[in-house]
Amino acid sequence: MTDTDWTLECDACGNTRHAAGLATVCDRCGQPWLVRYGDRHRPLTERADVRRRHGMWRHRSFLPLAADEEPITLGEGDTPLLRTPRIGARLGLSDLWVKDEGANPTGSFKSRGLSAAVTRAVAAGATSFVLPTAGNAGIAASAYAARAGLPVRVYAPRTTPRTIVSQMLAFGADLVLLDGHIGDCGRAARAWATESGATDLSTLREPYRIEGKKTLGLELAMQLGWTLPDAILYPTGGGTGLIGMWKAFAELIAAEWVSGPAPRMYTVQSSGCAPMVRAFALGAERAEAWPEPWTVASGLRVPAPLGDRLMLRALRESDGGAVAVDDRALTEAALRGTRDEGIDFAPEGGAALAALTPLLASGAIAPDDRVVVFNTGAGWLYRDPGDLLPA
Ligand SMILES: *Cc1c(COP(=O)(O)O)cnc(C)c1O
Numbered sequence: 538m539t540d541t542d543w544t545l546e547c548d549a550c551g552n553t554r555h556a557a558g559l560a561t562v563c564d565r566c567g568q569p570w571l572v573r574y575g576d577r578h579r580p581l582t583e584r585a586d587v588r589r590r591h592g593m594w595r596h597r598s599f600l601p602l603a604a605d606e607e608p609i610t611l612g613e614g615d616t617p618l619l620r621t622p623r624i625g626a627r628l629g630l631s632d633l634w635v636k637d638e639g640a641n642p643t644g645s646f647k648s649r650g651l652s653a654a655v656t657r658a659v660a661a662g663a664t665s666f667v668l669p670t671a672g673n674a675g676i677a678a679s680a681y682a683a684r685a686g687l688p689v690r691v692y693a694p695r696t697t698p699r700t701i702v703s704q705m706l707a708f709g710a711d712l713v714l715l716d717g718h719i720g721d722c723g724r725a726a727r728a729w730a731t732e733s734g735a736t737d738l739s740t741l742r743e744p745y746r747i748e749g750k751k752t753l754g755l756e757l758a759m760q761l762g763w764t765l766p767d768a769i770l771y772p773t774g775g776g777t778g779l780i781g782m783w784k785a786f787a788e789l790i791a792a793e794w795v796s797g798p799a800p801r802m803y804t805v806q807s808s809g810c811a812p813m814v815r816a817f818a819l820g821a822e823r824a825e826a827w828p829e830p831w832t833v834a835s836g837l838r839v840p841a842p843l844g845d846r847l848m849l850r851a852l853r854e855s856d857g858g859a860v861a862v863d864d865r866a867l868t869e870a871a872l873r874g875t876r877d878e879g880i881d882f883a884p885e886g887g888a889a890l891a892a893l894t895p896l897l898a899s900g901a902i903a904p905d906d907r908v909v910v911f912n913t914g915a916g917w918l919y920r921d922p923g924d925l926l927p928a
Pocket of ligand 1: 645647672673674740772773774775776777778779836837883885886913914915
């Protein structure tokens with residue numbers, strides 16, 4: 538096993554442990570572990586060296602990879618950061634950008650987290666995987682398990698869009714469709730992990746998906762010439778993207794690769810499943826489970842995220858906020874944005890676009906703010922062939 542020069546820390550109770558082997562959650566309080574890098578790791582690459590590499594692993598000085606290791610990769614990351622002048626003009630925003638994560642190898646930003654998690658799990662000796670998903674994480678787990686030459690069992694809701702289900706099967710997943718939501722799938726996945734010994738890749742139940750998601754923030758800073766935008770809108774389900782980006786900005790500022798302030802972070806959810814929006818409005822430290830969650834933006838259908846505490850902290854520390862939009866507004870925004878700019882918006886990306894309107898109206902976002910909206914996945918994954926054909 539490779540000697541790791543990082544450790545794991547639970548920032549809820551302060552517990553720490555070494556990073557060797559397959560870590561899950563804090564053994565004292567059950568909250569997620571976060572990776573903390575030592576002084577030996579950080580100077581691995583200089584800022585100029587980032588330019589000589591490509592993909593998300595170009596940022597390896599901030600990632601859990603020892604100097605002599607190679608990652609399990611499909612070329613994830615380096616997704617386009619696009620100016621969107623027509624959407625901006627429609628809304629009255631002069632400096633609006635979209636980060637298009639649909640361009641990743643598996644059609645969503647889930648590629649980033651699973652590349653990191655599968656890399657570490659294989660290094661620690663994993664021989665099979667299991668994962669509960671609302672959709673896109675299942676595609677990524679299937680693809681990266683295949684890349685590692687190992688089997689994966691995926692539990693997904695029966696309501697998962699058919700094209701997403703087809704992609705999981707194409708990559709060879711042992712797929713189980715269940716009645717219920719991702720929480721129900723999570724219980725089945727944990728039971729299977731106990732029974733079979735498969736490594737559980739669930740959101741925040743291992744420490745490395747967050748590290749992969751961190752590259753959303755590292756890449757954004759690089760693409761903006763090592764500066765940070767004023768505000769970020771992020772469609773939020775389990776919260777790894779939000780938590781990961783917030784960790785990335787803190788680490789970049791600490792390393793003096795960028796100067797602050799960090800962007801204001803806005804969580805966007807569907808009004809059919811908005812536990813984080815409700816908890817933020819209540820000033821709560823934890824979110825209560827959302828009853829009977831439903832939204833067409835399947836990636837946002839996460840009624841009880843394990844990362845609730847970390848997300849709420851990021852929203853408050855960043856002076857950001859949380860907004861819910863309804864399914865009709867997010868669907869319309871996705872299709873209009875796709876036609877305005879030629880960017881294939883997923884419903885989740887549509888939610889983030891739709892949230893610009895209330896945030897501008899309330900004054901939370903100013904017309905000349907530099908705003909980045911995340912289109913977290915590709916729209917085609919949510920369409921069946923023929924969906925848009927005339928009847
Ligand atoms: C998973 C997913 C989300 C939610 O992401 P988190 O970072 O877990 O909150 C948003 N959009 C899409 C397309 C997803 O697949």
